[in-house]
Amino acid sequence: MGGLERLEEEILGQLNPRQREAVLDCSSTCVVNANVGSGKTTVLVAKLLYLYYMKNVSYSQMIVLTFTHKAAEEIRGRLEAREGRLPPEQLTGFGTFHSVAYRLLKQILPVEELGYTREFTVLLPEQELELARELIRREGYKIKYPARLPKRLEAAMRLGSQGRSSVEGKRLDKLQDDIWVLAGALEQEKKHRNTMTFRELLVHGETLLRKYPITPAWIVIDEVQDSDGQQLAFLDALRGRDTRLFAVGDPNQIIYGWRGSSINACFTLVHRYGARELTLPMNYRSGSRILEVAGRFKQYGDKLAVGRESGGQVRIRQAYDPLGEAYYLAEQIRLLQEKGVALEQIAVFYRLQAQGDILTDVFSREGICYQVVTRRERPVGETYLEEEGIAIYGKESGGSHVPSETAPEYNDRSLPIPSHEVDGMRRRQEESGSSSGVRLMTLHASKGLEFTYVFIIGVNYGLIPLHSAGFDEEEEERRLLFVGITRARDYLELSYYTQPGIPGVTPGESRYLQMIPERMVERVDITPVTETVNFSDKALYVEENVKTPSNPVMTAASALSGKRKISRHDRGNTAEKEDVDVEQTPIRRVRHAKYGLGTVTEESADGIKVDFGEMGVKSFLKDFVILETVAE
């Protein structure tokens, strides 16, 4: 008895009262609203331990669902840190929605009923598209908007045959092409080839679970706020009569509404199952100033309780344009680095991936070590699937059965690493000191991470919130900024462009920045480091910039150490300089890899027109073209 009590104390001892309440909860459905930094994963793992030791629920009777492999690994890792290594057969219910569905279909559910065999494979999105193109070629389907095939096909598949009849003949269907026929044929073809997409893992899993229910004792879900309709339906089918459901999430961090259903999954669960709702208050990992600012963007639940202890700084800064911003950041980062700050403790967030390009460009030239945090261009899903032993279409599944540790080697298929990343890595190796580099990422990618210094750039109207964001999306944009802000531990800097040079982006600060009371922030107007150059010519720019000693501006480093040397510059002066520079446009000769030598005839903020003589006059987007400036 004493042993059991000691064990309970060991599991619950580290928790605060609210966390403890969540772990002890035994309602049939419980939704925990976990604020940022409230110890969500700690609670989740404690819950699993508590169920195992105190409630005698074996791990194989639990289904533990996450959205990403990373999250699944973290939970398993923390559990195993306490439990020692657990045999995989006990953990078949642990993993992402998709991997759990996969295992059920492989091992328990009668897939034959749906026209599949146990040897089915998973069809990756690109492969499905390839299959569709093959069908178009083979059957001679006429499909309009070839460039939009992925989206149109997805819509057609989602709506299915019902969607077809409901849309047929109406305005939506006036294109009169074979997209519906293609969708049907593709469905057949996938069954014929014994393969299913990620989505179909859940769809088919749901269908079969409804007919052949399994009854786990507990279902535990991490980050519920991210689930879409299909995942909730799968969950509903997975849940037996006596299954208890424990879901943890944060409605303030719904930033993926655009790819799932627009309804909030937390609210859906509460309505559908009459769930008990609990709230975990925030721990003060961020400085109170930063929390105060974050509170302006919080939409659900209690106001953030702000402790009295000071700490954490928030600054709002004006930047000239994206290039000037990049050089400013390079400077700031160098100063922080000189102060001994580890580069991986510094992060820059932006709204669009394209905004990262100019940063990588400038950082490379300036010798700043960086790392772009993206998942997009790499076959991460594939890598993980292979590690989990999930059979992928077109690759030899080493036998009819489930995962074995013989993972075949197809690493040669991995996509090429973008060159800027190679640069970053090379620099990383050269500089023996820092192991990684400054983190550059979209606000979306920042979710779940934490840094000492955070710079959020381009907080202009038209970027944050994004210009095309409608009324519904607007709230999500606000949550996106909330997520970004709450990643900062000690220092947060928000900046906007006065000359964004991006279509649809208004000069000047976003309405969101005006939502922050002045008393919470310091405002800084910094004379752009870049004001003296025609920003179209990056190469030229660098040369001039290197020669120019940098302005004595207030830096993030000095701000934190208390030394303040703000230099506010006279605006009239700045405007004059700008005028002068815009007018001087020297004749420039450039070289293009394909068209050879040419003369620049016209140039705007993001476009450039070059006369290549016999090859003709070509227009390029500056972001994509590589032009070498030729000296005369």
Add this chain to the structure above:
DNA sequence: CGCATGTGGATTTTT
């Protein structure tokens, strides 16, 4: 074929 007109989609990312 060239041109005018209309329409729908744009950005964020995981499995």
Add this chain to the structure above:
DNA sequence: TCCACATGCG
């Protein structure tokens, strides 16, 4: 708001 693509007319 702007851009790419489809369609229809001359």
